[in-house]
């Protein structure tokens with residue numbers, strides 16, 4: 384057996400309290416516990432994190448780049464979702 | 479070309495033109511993917527093999543402080559290798575396969591690591607010159623067109639600055655020491671200077687891949703441009719240190735606004751890249767032995783994981799029945 388048989392894990396690191404976990408990269412590991420430890424050694428050698436998530440790469444479902452345009456189209460024409468859509472006179476305060 | 483491919487090719491070209499990043503699941507030309515995998519893998523292998531010349535001095539570091547620093551530096555290089563293997567995997571390359579290609583000599587690594595580290599001064603000179611040259615190469619790669627590679631480089635560049643500074647500080651300390659210590663530093667500089675200049679690759683006129691890599695914005699500067707930048711940066715550092723760079727033709731050229739320097743021995747470069755350097759065989763043998771001697775650990779970890787997973791499944795099955 385070779386290390387290639389270890390699954391790939393995607394690593395997400397929370398940089399500090401109050402921030403979201405952000406994708407940092409991936410590690411190979413036999414199980415989740417080992418993936419966490421490897422991720423700690425690899426991605427937080429200089430206090431870059433206070434919390435780590437690992438998830439098996441094969442379990443991630445992602446939108447496909449080919450259908451990027453149709454997939455995100457529904458939000459394209461709804462400009463009324465943005466505050467700038469609304470005209471408010473300049474002399475009205477705090478809005 | 480099918481409609482989907484045509485569309486993909488168009489958005490690839492547009493992204494490159496607009497200086498946007500290409501991301502893993504985007505359409506890309508096969509040649510771009512191939513070039514990227516080869517370059518990232520070669521870069522990863524260099525980080526991994528690069529642990530050996532300095533790693534050899536960990537047990538013989540002259541103080542606990544130097545030992546701790548060297549350990550951290552070498553561990554960083556392992557980390558750099560892993561960031562890069564991770565980036566290569568986003569292109570569909572397989573990490574185990576890349577390791578196999580390295581230890582069977584089918585993929586290359588930087589020729590600089592095929593030179594021996596004869597004294598502890600070499601540790602300092604590697605940090606100063608070899609990591610210094612690597613920084614020159616790597617800073618522009620932070621803006622390379624392939625997203626995961628660029629992000630790995632940003633992380634790596636942040637860490638490299640410590641590598642160069644610890645090396646320079648080590649040399650400053652030795653230069654304040656005995657005449658023998660100063661001689662050791664000069665001797666190490668004499669041996670590493672030219673191989674460091676080779677790290678930027680063959681001259682532009684002979685570099686077959688440069689034009690395509692520049693067009694795809696993988697590379698932002700040519701080999702000769704980066705080499706010149708490195709020489710210009712290093713000369714004042716050598717002066718401050720009090721060492722002589724071993725090149726009689728090295729001098730400031732006020733008209734060019736750059737230093738002129740002598741011709742690199744490209745025959746030696748080709749010989750070392752081709753496997754004829756002083757340590758090529760040893761570097762690969764050590765990497766191969768580490769991989770093979772670690773096989774039982776990888777097997778044991780996989781067996782343990784399988785056992786734990788089976789136990790968990792069985793417990794969940796029982797709970798399912800009870801409910």
Ligand SMILES: [Fe+2]
Pocket residue numbers: 525554555558634638
């Ligand atoms: Fe490195």
Ligand SMILES: [Fe+2]
Pocket residue numbers: 555609612638641
């Ligand atoms: Fe380094």
